[in-house]
Amino acid sequence: MRIPFLGRRRREDELPGPEGLAELLAECALLRSQAEREGVRLDDGPASLEALDQLVPRWRDDEDASDWLGNDAGLYLGTVIVRTVAGAAWDLRPDGQPVVRLAGGREFDVVDAGHRWAADGAPELSQLYAEVAEG
Numbered sequence: 001m002r003i004p005f006l007g008r009r010r011r012e013d014e015l016p017g018p019e020g021l022a023e024l025l026a027e028c029a030l031l032r033s034q035a036e037r038e039g040v041r042l043d044d045g046p047a048s049l050e051a052l053d054q055l056v057p058r059w060r061d062d063e064d065a066s067d068w069l070g071n072d073a074g075l076y077l078g079t080v081i082v083r084t085v086a087g088a089a090w091d092l093r094p095d096g097q098p099v100v101r102l103a104g105g106r107e108f109d110v111v112d113a114g115h116r117w118a119a120d121g122a123p124e125l126s127q128l129y130a131e132v133a134e135g
Contacts, residue, residue, distance in 0.1 A: 022090055025098055026079040031072035034059065042076065044083050046133070049125040052076075057121060066118050074114020077125050081110070085133050100132075108132060 087103025
């Protein structure tokens with residue numbers, strides 16, 4: 001198993017367990033910092049996704065910041081889904097890409113969704129959450 005954003009390749013016995021992985025993916029430091037500067041508190045709940053959708057996208061002028069923020073936005077969206085939607089859990093693709101697996105087996109690429117949101121603002125994170133939560 002490979003988690004590319006963690007740095008050096010780790011042995012199987014060095015990888016975090018499911019709770020450790022969830023905590024690691026929930027950090028989203030750049031997004032949390034950006035939101036805090038704008039007065040938005042990220043509490044890992046669905047309402048915070050609506051608040052993020054209302055932020056003025058100042059990061060779009062900086063390609064590197066937009067890329068990092070898109071990654072964080074996707075991981076944050078996944079964190080909210082995993083913590084609030086019954087049966088949702090983090091999973092890793094063979095290439096190390098984190099995805100959310102829903103109770104019915106459907107895989108949701110939250111990182112891709114976060115990048116689209118950071119670049120275009122659409123679809124909104126709250127809209128994506130609502131689609132996933134409804135089923």
